[in-house]
Amino acid sequence: MTANPSFMSGVPELLVLRLLQDREMYGYEIVAAMAAATGQVVAPKEGVIYPLLHDLEKEGLLKAQRRPAGGRTRVYYTLTSKGVRRLFDLTDDWTRMTRAIQHVLKGPAHAV
Amino acid sequence: MTANPSFMSGVPELLVLRLLQDREMYGYEIVAAMAAATGQVVAPKEGVIYPLLHDLEKEGLLKAQRRPAGGRTRVYYTLTSKGVRRLFDLTDDWTRMTRAIQHVLKGPAHAV
DNA sequence: TTGTATACCTATTTTCTCTAGGTATCAAGT
DNA sequence: ACTTGATACCTAGAGAAAATAGGTATACAA
Numbered sequence: 642m643t644a645n646p647s648f649m650s651g652v653p654e655l656l657v658l659r660l661l662q663d664r665e666m667y668g669y670e671i672v673a674a675m676a677a678a679t680g681q682v683v684a685p686k687e688g689v690i691y692p693l694l695h696d697l698e699k700e701g702l703l704k705a706q707r708r709p710a711g712g713r714t715r716v717y718y719t720l721t722s723k724g725v726r727r728l729f730d731l732t733d734d735w736t737r738m739t740r741a742i743q744h745v746l747k748g749p750a751h752a753v
Numbered sequence: 754m755t756a757n758p759s760f761m762s763g764v765p766e767l768l769v770l771r772l773l774q775d776r777e778m779y780g781y782e783i784v785a786a787m788a789a790a791t792g793q794v795v796a797p798k799e800g801v802i803y804p805l806l807h808d809l810e811k812e813g814l815l816k817a818q819r820r821p822a823g824g825r826t827r828v829y830y831t832l833t834s835k836g837v838r839r840l841f842d843l844t845d846d847w848t849r850m851t852r853a854i855q856h857v858l859k860g861p862a863h864a865v
Numbered sequence: 866t867t868g869t870a871t872a873c874c875t876a877t878t879t880t881c882t883c884t885a886g887g888t889a890t891c892a893a894g895t
Numbered sequence: 896a897c898t899t900g901a902t903a904c905c906t907a908g909a910g911a912a913a914a915t916a917g918g919t920a921t922a923c924a925a
Contacts, residue, residue: 679856
């Protein structure tokens, strides 16, 4: 019973890092932004995003700062330089991976 | 400790189906063919491929036939019509998914 | 005051992949 | 004759990630 299609492994991490590259965001906002930016194609719920944010922070890829906003307290996340490096690495991996798969899907012309 | 990069979820299934679309193959052959076709980028070991083949057969996506070949017995797999349909569906999913992600990675021009 | 949206959180289950073995046959080398 | 390496099949257990399915609390509108 998968709400999202397959091929999701590592994708939430990649997209969280990419979204935070543009500007700081808080968790609830990231959930909505990811769904919007991908046209609902990649739309992990809070149960995926919050634990992921905590892990990325523990790894030193994100910096979190609680800040009051409109009566509430929000937790804003920004990329660390380590996070930026990870984003580059993951983007590379993703590109190599999708190129390789695309190649196979197109084949077997490549073998001829 | 991942031998393969991330973003792997569902990929072995997609590629097994795609490879078998071209011609029947046996398990050990598929392991080598997948590594070769992807330039070692996607190279799951036998411990991934064999259980996957058994699952796909149980689901009726593949048909298996044991056949002696060179003194040994090999298990050759072919796509069923259900398997062909699944390949189309997964290919669609994969295309939608990678397009959506590509879009986000390129952004935020898309939002402007 | 009842409901809905916002905003945070976590425990458990499920689903895959990965690791790390094991068995058996055959060909080639020593 | 013996060992090694390639071929060819298999599975059990560990590990990682996402999905599920909750829970808490505040603000605002009906």
